Amino acid sequence: MQEETARSAIDTFISAFNASDDSYVTALLPQALTSDVVFWGPLGRSEGIAAVERFVLDIRRHPAGTGTMVRCSAVDMPDEWARYRWVFTTPDGGPRLAGTDVVHLRRSLIDQIIVFAGEIEPSAS
Numbered sequence: 001m002q003e004e005t006a007r008s009a010i011d012t013f014i015s016a017f018n019a020s021d022d023s024y025v026t027a028l029l030p031q032a033l034t035s036d037v038v039f040w041g042p043l044g045r046s047e048g049i050a051a052v053e054r055f056v057l058d059i060r061r062h063p064a065g066t067g068t069m070v071r072c073s074a075v076d077m078p079d080e081w082a083r084y085r086w087v088f089t090t091p092d093g094g095p096r097l098a099g100t101d102v103v104h105l106r107r108s109l110i111d112q113i114i115v116f117a118g119e120i121e122p123s124a125s
Helices: 002-017 022-032 049-060
Strands: 033-041 044-047 068-071 081-089 095-106 109-122
Touching (some): 002 022, 002 081, 033 049
Parallel strands (some): 033 109
């Protein structure tokens, strides 16, 4: 049951990257994150949904165009932390960013996110 809860929160978080409009990002993130979420990203530590929203919107505004974020692994939850792999691809096979996120849940919502991003590489055609 705990893995199912984690998967639901993670998939809602990822759906914010793929929202049809930026306003939906603001609506989706509170469904996945606690208000005091701690975000450990490429630029360091930040707190709160607004910090995560800025990160998601920055990714959505990639110079190559709006891309697609997908979870490309099962959600593995060996203890209290869950992890999953993801890939972000820009339109027309543009740059691809792959990585792994590790998340911690509290009350069925993500209260900590650690992003481990890999190198940007072209997608295989």
